[in-house]
Amino acid sequence: MYIHQQLCISPQQTVDPVNLDALIPATDGKLVALEPALEGVPPGMLRRMSKAVRMGIGAGLPLLKAVVPDGIIIGTANGGMEDCIKFLNQIIDYEEGMLTPGNFVQSTPNAIAGQLSLITRNRSYNATHVHLGLAFENALLDAMMFLNEHPEQVYLTGAVDEISTYNYNIDRLAGWYDPALSSADLFQSDHAATIAGEGAALFLLSGKPEGAQARIEAVETVHTEDPAYVEKRLQQLLIRYPITKNTLLLSGDNGDNRYRFFYNNLETLMPLTTVLRFKHLCGEYPTASSFATWLATYILQQQKVPEVLLKNGPLPTAIDRIIIYNQYHGKQHGFLILSNN
Template sequence: MYIHQHICISPQQTNGVVDLEIINPSLEGKLLAIEPQLQGIPPSMLRRMSKAVRIGMGAGLPLIKEKSVDGIIIGTANGGMEDCIRFLNQIIDYDEGLLTPANFVQSTPNAIAGQLSLITKNRTYNATHVHNGLAFENALIDAQMSLLEKPGTQYLVGGVDEISSYNYNIDYLAGWYDKIKSNEDLYSSQSPGTIAGEGAAMFIVNDLADAAFGRIAIIEAFQSTDKEQVEARFKSFLDTYVPDTNHTLFISGENGDSRFLPAYATCEFAIGSSIPVARFKHLTGEYPTASSFALWLACHALKHQGLPAHFYKNEHNLAQIEQVIIYNQYQGRQHSFILVSR
């Protein structure tokens, strides 16, 4: 499966004129996505859109307006959760009387894929995968299976999540986030918790190698809380799919939460100290579909043959990048490995 176009909306300068040298700071333990200017959408419709839908539109619309697609496949953990809570509150406030339908329509997880379809009048395959930390990976696997079933087609695949006050408060009380931490010292922290993030990354994928940014060779996703099982799965992944690690970049989803460092350290040790390790969550924060940003970053690294110095964890002399291995995990339970090659 080959990536031909991509757009990423994040808390950093990743949309339009891309500048990864600049690092926008977090605020009160959050990194908020920079919203794009949405052209061609009626203001009345725009006002009713949740932030997840707006950033999803901003990343997806330019791609499918330029290229026709045979399906829209989105991965998200929550979709427009903020609008969902507003609608549920209205049920109580209005005593189950006359409710505002817009909040209900925008609250479902498939609102992003649905709006993309409605605005562009795309009546092809439309699916939303809601699998928490593996939502984006399952969207990729769906596209991969669709291409095997129907060669010659192409799909819009993306991952989108927003910081909703409802989910943030629950996750904060559960100990997943730390309001004191900032992205400036994220990796030097030795305590539990990380910073919250949000974003949207969209990709046009098909089975044609010509002029592709990169090839998604393998996607492996699983659930486990056992560090030894993660190590075994990663070693098996390397032995099976990456027999030669020369010219390889390893992108780690390390997020500054001390509880999950052992899993990342195990994989870094397994791949070898000579392989450069790049980290990205000081730019994005943590959110369920952050691996979509990592895939966009892998394409950027392959195209430009490197990343700014602040991404790298270790010193390296990698002059040529032929393949990128992405390892991301969410809340210590959901893990994924993705191999991207030129």
């Protein structure tokens, strides 16, 4: 499966011109996405869109200007949770009377894929995967199954998640987020929390290698709390996709000391591999691996690694493969392997 085009809306400058050298820091423990101006969206529709939908539309529409995809597949953990809470509050405030339908329509997880379909008048396959920390990986697997049978087809695939006040407060009280943390301190101090993030990353995928920016060689998902089993699955992957001197490991380490052992254990299996980290750029959210996929594709295209990503190891003169490992709350683990064509 090949990535032909991509676009990422994130807390960093990832929309043209891309600039990852100047790191935009977190504010109050949050890395908030920078939304670009949306073109081609009616103002009446735009006013009613939740932030998650706006980010999905902003990342998806530019990719669809010259392409009619055979399907739109989105991964998300919560969809438009902020609008969902607004709608539920209205039920109480108005005693189930005159409710605002816009909040309800924009709150469902499939609103992003649905709006992209409505705006572009696309009546093809339309699906949303809502699997918390593996939503993006399952969206990729969905597209991969189609492309294995019909490699000439094209699918718009990606993930979107927002920081909703409701979810953030619950996760903060549960100890997942710490408002006092800064981007600079994320990997420097020992703490049992991280910073919140959000974003949207969408990709045009097909089974044809011509003109592709990168190849997705493997997508693996693991549900377990056993680090030994996670290591075993990586070892099995490395047999099929051997490490070379030009391989990089892109680690989803978010600075939380409760789960750092997962990343450290895997790094010991690849002792000579240069390790990169990315969550001080995008923050932690369930589908952050979509940002990592955008980043890995960008690195493979540029053949250059921004210094802000480097954890340890020498940078190779050429980069031919990037292994992405990410886990969510110690239970959901995902491996992605990207390479040059």
